[in-house]
Amino acid sequence: NFLKVHLCSYTRVIPSLPFSESSVFLPGVSASGMGLRLSQKFVFLLFLSGLVTLCFGALFFLPDSVRLKRIFLSKNENPAVTVGSDNELSKKVPGDPEHLRAGLKGGEGANVKLKVSRKPSVTHGARTVERSVGSRAQDERSPARAQEPAARDERVTSAAHNGERASAYSYEAFKKCLLKPALGKNKGTPSDSETLQRREKVKEMMKFAWDNYKRYAWGQNELRPLTRNGHIGNMFGGLRGASIVDSLDTLYIMGLMEEYEEAKEWVQNNLNLISNGEASLFEVNIRYVGGLLSAYYLTGAEIFKQKVVELGEKLLPAFNTPTGIPRGVINLGSGTSWSWGWASAGSSILAEFGTLHLEFLHLSQLSGNPLFTEKVMNIRKLLNKIEKPHGLYPNFLSPVSGNWVQHHVSIGGLGDSFYEYLIKSYLMSDKTDQEAKKMYYSAMEAIETNLVQKSPGGLTYVAEWRGGILDHKMGHLACFSGGMIGIGADDGPTEQRQHYLDLAAEITHTCHESYSPTKLGPEAFRFDAGAEATATRLSDRYYILRPEVIESYMYMWRLTHDPKYRQWGWEAVEALEKHCRVDAGFSGIRDVYASTVSHDNMQQSFFLSETLKYLYLLFSDDDLLPLEDWVFNTEAHPLPVIRKTCLQEHGAKHDHGQTDLE
């Protein structure tokens, strides 16, 4: 203010000065002390204020890591979390699937009208909205919390050093530690002609989706197939090309090599990580970090490793909270982070901070920087220690106190991939991560005791829990749990193994039941008031090309080879072709029960990354990305099992960068 008044409105300051000082400025009276006249003093002050302004302004051009900048500016960079009243999202019709994003489960949150605080706003896509389950009114009013970026860990800032370490990683050695070739003996080509034809059809769908994205939305985040243009969205903090990064591995495993090369070239030349927007930590991690990691491990192309380590470093400031539990939103430029405005009392979301582990362990592997692993191990430690109501993990946790904020529990929206990452952490550690294993099976026990239900019609489902009261519904997102329980069955207590496999099959069956009559499923379906896996609310009837049901078919096929899973997958392919394919791509639909289709005009990037990949794998032989060697992150990006002894023997690992797990 001092500078402002002096530069812009000098005279206005005079009346506010005490007499003794303002008298200095009276005409004709010489300035005391220096013997300057008023006009001289005026010029001098003007010059001084100009100089100060210049210096202060220059701070903005310094890199974030410069100490001076941190000292002077950190306190001013506290824009409140604003989930957009004045942004695109808030103007949409609640529940409009066009603007609901993937994300975490919790379709009912789609109806939440988000509140704005002030600019700059964080306009998250639907994923955010979807996650607004729970005491909605309270969420809407909850004040946005801001987090100042704490001083950065010096181990993060030395990019050159990390670059060196990253290039020290031996890809050849890593490959020696795989039990089987990643793409199988024959790229997973099935021997029977019907399955082969079906697989070819899925590949054609991928090519069609890709070609249209390329034609109408190249470089933007997603394709709007009806209006034939691109969509940038607001979850990725200004990063572009989400569909490209999400597609790299799918294109590669399908053998769409020309397309893969285009995608790689785009990453090399156009994926600009210098961005100053607010991003969802979760979304950037699962799509960009996950996509780049997989692309690197599958192809060995150095560019993916360089990009992913650079991006990973930009996410680290989100962990600078009193507990180390990251907040949901981060400015990729300044490192400032916030909690979502809709999340109760500035809380962080279980499925967000609980879905970083796989990718962060690999970031440490590739970069040689243990910091990534330390961050996620700290989250693990806190979650392991904290008291859990009935052994359950509620969805909202305060990053300040480390306590639960409200007791809403769900294996669908807001909770889902936290459980997924527990069992996958165990599997990805070559079954050495005993803590993850224990936490997963204890959580499963609590879920079975408290949430798993049988409907009057005999369907098994996983209800949601609100402080002890059951909500008899399942979100589409919760349907991933069939596959998850399936892959976890074998390592459970011996007497429970068959039971877990049966439970996985039952849940997958229930989710298949929800896919009717169009053979595509609603966002959420219920089991009360006579409903048997049907959506009873209009606002739950949309389908946005989600993968979870097909994901479970894929795992159940691999685990049982029961032909019904391939049959169900094929039903889904036919339904996608019939209801979602439009002239310029694939689109979600607004009502899976309507006889006349209404499209939402969005080709989600996870359709390319997950839905089509899982379908392709379903119609491939099991040796394409064998489960002994690979775990899929929650966006279906395959990450290799870390075989630490083997890696050490072959010198793939750095001698520094050892982690807790190693």
Ligand code: DMJ
């Ligand atoms: C994907 O982005 C991920 O699977 C995430 O975990 C939740 N679901 C969406 C797609 O539905």
